[in-house]
Amino acid sequence: MSVQVVNESGLNNLIGALYSADSTATGTADVPLVDSGPVNHSTGSYPWRLDGDYSTLVSITNTLAQPTRYLATIKYKGGTYSPNLRELAAGETTLFDLRKIRDEQIPDKDGSVIPRSVTGGQFSWSLIGGDTLRLIGRAQVTSPSKRVSSSFSCPVCCPNSFAGFEFNPSSSAGPVGGTAILAVDGFYTDCSFNVYGPYGVSPYGLWVEYPSVLSLEMISNGSAQMGCLSLGQSRFGGFVDGDWYDNDGMDCYARSGPFWGEGNGAVVCAIPVNFRKTAASNAGGGVLHFEYKWDSNTSKLADLSSCTVGEKVDYNAADLPFASPPFPSGINPSNPTIRNVSGADGALQDNHSTPGTFVTPYSARSVTASQIYRYSCPCHNAGAFETLLGPHDIVRSVSQKTNGRWKFTITKTGSSAKIDPLP
Amino acid sequence: MRQHPLGLVGLAVTLMLASLMVAYGMGKATKQVLVSYDISSPITLHEPVIVQFSMNNRLDEKIKFDLGHNRKSNFLIKVTKPDGSIVNVPPLPAEDVGAIGRVSLEPLQTFSQRLLLNEWYDFSAPGDYQIEIRLKTPIRTKSGLTVKSSTTKQLSLQVHLRNEQMLKQECDKLIKAVAQSSSYSEVADAATALSYIKDPVVVPYLKTVLAADKRLNVIAIDGLRRVGTDDALEEIISAAQSQNHETAAYAKGVLSRMKGSVQNPVLKEKIRNLLP
Numbered sequence: 001m002s003v004q005v006v007n008e009s010g011l012n013n014l015i016g017a018l019y020s021a022d023s024t025a026t027g028t029a030d031v032p033l034v035d036s037g038p039v040n041h042s043t044g045s046y047p048w049r050l051d052g053d054y055s056t057l058v059s060i061t062n063t064l065a066q067p068t069r070y071l072a073t074i075k076y077k078g079g080t081y082s083p084n085l086r087e088l089a090a091g092e093t094t095l096f097d098l099r100k101i102r103d104e105q106i107p108d109k110d111g112s113v114i115p116r117s118v119t120g121g122q123f124s125w126s127l128i129g130g131d132t133l134r135l136i137g138r139a140q141v142t143s144p145s146k147r148v149s150s151s152f153s154c155p156v157c158c159p160n161s162f163a164g165f166e167f168n169p170s171s172s173a174g175p176v177g178g179t180a181i182l183a184v185d186g187f188y189t190d191c192s193f194n195v196y197g198p199y200g201v202s203p204y205g206l207w208v209e210y211p212s213v214l215s216l217e218m219i220s221n222g223s224a225q226m227g228c229l230s231l232g233q234s235r236f237g238g239f240v241d242g243d244w245y246d247n248d249g250m251d252c253y254a255r256s257g258p259f260w261g262e263g264n265g266a267v268v269c270a271i272p273v274n275f276r277k278t279a280a281s282n283a284g285g286g287v288l289h290f291e292y293k294w295d296s297n298t299s300k301l302a303d304l305s306s307c308t309v310g311e312k313v314d315y316n317a318a319d320l321p322f323a324s325p326p327f328p329s330g331i332n333p334s335n336p337t338i339r340n341v342s343g344a345d346g347a348l349q350d351n352h353s354t355p356g357t358f359v360t361p362y363s364a365r366s367v368t369a370s371q372i373y374r375y376s377c378p379c380h381n382a383g384a385f386e387t388l389l390g391p392h393d394i395v396r397s398v399s400q401k402t403n404g405r406w407k408f409t410i411t412k413t414g415s416s417a418k419i420d421p422l423p
Numbered sequence: 424m425r426q427h428p429l430g431l432v433g434l435a436v437t438l439m440l441a442s443l444m445v446a447y448g449m450g451k452a453t454k455q456v457l458v459s460y461d462i463s464s465p466i467t468l469h470e471p472v473i474v475q476f477s478m479n480n481r482l483d484e485k486i487k488f489d490l491g492h493n494r495k496s497n498f499l500i501k502v503t504k505p506d507g508s509i510v511n512v513p514p515l516p517a518e519d520v521g522a523i524g525r526v527s528l529e530p531l532q533t534f535s536q537r538l539l540l541n542e543w544y545d546f547s548a549p550g551d552y553q554i555e556i557r558l559k560t561p562i563r564t565k566s567g568l569t570v571k572s573s574t575t576k577q578l579s580l581q582v583h584l585r586n587e588q589m590l591k592q593e594c595d596k597l598i599k600a601v602a603q604s605s606s607y608s609e610v611a612d613a614a615t616a617l618s619y620i621k622d623p624v625v626v627p628y629l630k631t632v633l634a635a636d637k638r639l640n641v642i643a644i645d646g647l648r649r650v651g652t653d654d655a656l657e658e659i660i661s662a663a664q665s666q667n668h669e670t671a672a673y674a675k676g677v678l679s680r681m682k683g684s685v686q687n688p689v690l691k692e693k694i695r696n697l698l699p
Contacts, residue, residue, distance in 0.1 A: 177605045291523065305606045308638050311520040312669070317699075335676040336669065338641045339520035341493075342608040349492060350520045376638055383637070385669075 029149035036063045036134040042127035046139035046152040049120040058096040060137040062088035069128040076121030084109040126160040131254035157191040158252035162242025167263035174228040175270035175303040176379040182224045203238030210234035228267040237262030269379035270303035275388035282417040288352040307343030307377035319367045326398040328356025362406040366397035456572040465581035467589040469622035477535035480528040485565040493521030505550025541619035552580040594628045618646025640670040
């Protein structure tokens with residue numbers, strides 16, 4: 001709540017006083033009336049305390065007809081509590097109840113809270129904008145048990161100045177087709193050069209040096225989305241209009257103008273790396289089972305969603321179909337055998353079997369296939385297949401044992417599975 | 424008849440217990456693993472038969488299950504044909520390279536994937552089909568307990584008479600997905616669905632797939648082989664002469680296996696000239 005006294009007498013001087021009386025207690029409190037005054041009065045720096053039954057209420061009021069923003073900061077030993085920048089409508093008053101903020105653990109713009117053990121500190125606030133705007137503020141510190149009521153309305157030298165903005169991270173990389181969310185952080189300084197922020201800002205005049213490489217758009221106040229269009233690097237940036245203040249020790253002089261901020265983006269080609277065998281086992285029945293894994297060079301497997309990882313197995317045409325006997329009849333694999341999975345899977349399995357029943361009369365026969373594991377990413381080398389592992393042989397053989405019986409063996413990269421003896 | 428006071432107490436206790444049991448039961452009912460299979464029906468003859476499989480973990484702990492090779496080979500399917508005969512469809516082979524089928528699901532997470540039933544069974548005649556689909560492996564909790572959730576579902580599928588217009592619309596939709604998606608999984612799913620449209624209408628679409636991405640050459644050529652018409656064979660013969668060595672080699676391999684069944688003498692001659 002605020003009380004506004006309007007002088008319509010036409011006289012220049014007006015003297016008045018206001019007292020606040022608490023009907024449940026036995027005290028009254030002096031409520032000094034203040035003029036909005038010069039622009040440096042649109043600031044404040046007050047002590048606050050919550051020890052015992054002390055409470056501190058800080059009010060900030062917009063005295064003019066146009067909406068006006070302010071920045072408030074609550075400092076205490078060991079930390080800072082930073083409410084978001086807020087706009088006050090014409091004539092609106094906002095109230096900070098320090099006890100409520102602390103006891104209800106109300107988070108600030110960064111999710112921080114004032115620890116319950118904290119009992120005091122400094123509250124500062126400032127108009128954000130040019131010197132045609134005016135706010136007034138006051139802190140009321142009271143203790144019913146001590147019958148104390150103190151009122152503070154100390155200004156600082158000048159309102160806070162806009163210090164600039166930056167894209168965060170200022171340099172980022174993403175895969176073709178990917179997107180990255182960038183914070184767009186604005187900062188303010190007071191006349192003691194303390195820095196406040198970051199606070200979200202919305203730049204205008206967004207530009208991208210190479211629009212074929214990157215796109216940039218604001219998706220909300222303080223958030224921009226970078227789109228990765230094609231391989232390359234590009235600078236990007238935009239402008240934010242800000243106000244700043246010079247002072248000569250007596251008066252504040254407002255300046256305003258555009259601030260420039262820029263960043264750099266790189267669009268990279270995500271490819272599979274670190275392809276490795278993670279399991280090799282005899283699955284029984286003459287089946288060899290392998291598992292492999294890989295990573296992305298961007299550390300995010302999802303970046304590989306447009307890539308494939310798979311195998312290519314080549315047979316000697318003369319070996320197809322497999323000779324039967326001794327191999328099961330009808331084995332005539334595709335030549336080459338080509339299988340792919342999504343690069344984003346990050347893992348695959350590979351089973352080598354020889355389905356069917358081996359056919360008598362057995363004889364010593366062998367079929368050797370050559371396998372490679374490979375990948376293809378549209379952004380890499382025009383989507384050409386690149387070998388990850390191999391070539392290595394997959395050897396299937398029927399051979400006679402020393403006891404005259406026959407066995408089937410399949411081997412690959414040092415692992416094997418058998419049907420021993422063949423029935 | 425006079426009611427014994429203890430009888431009332433007993434009745435009250437019974438009602439309370441019943442309420443508790445209902446509440447417990449309801450609580451249990453919400454804490455389970457929900458498995459669903461949703462089929463697109465009716466369809467026109469030769470249209471892809473798509474089932475959306477999903478599993479929602481409503482337990483308080485992580486669950487694990489294994490969908491098998493390529494996340495498909497552990498699904499078992501039984502088809503009751505329009506004439507009432509039953510086909511126990513063999514599982515898909517777990518051969519060669521495929522995606523790993525083991526899936527872990529955190530509490531409240533849902534896993535879902537599309538199953539193209541034509542990979543299991545050729546719905547080659549119009550009529551009403553009943554399909555029983557189940558996952559042959561159990562769902563287990565992280566601690567190793569088996570989850571008692573049914574992974575079996577009966578589905579009804581109506582296959583209407585062939586409608587070329589609808590088939591073309593389906594092909595248009597799938598080719599658009601092939602062209603526009605940047606995700607290989609989505610592209611391959613769409614191309615595979617196209618390749619199982621065993622109808623001459625799909626031939627020009629598979630030709631487009633073949634030209635669009637060399638990574639889809641196997642899918643497209645296999646689709647043309649399944650269609651098997653002279654037009655489809657012409658496209659395979661054309662692929663066998665492709666500048667892309669791999670596409671050409673694969674197409675020749677397919678022609679080599681098909682050559683015995685080709686009737687058209689002109690195509691037979693072309694194939695003979697192509698193969699060593």
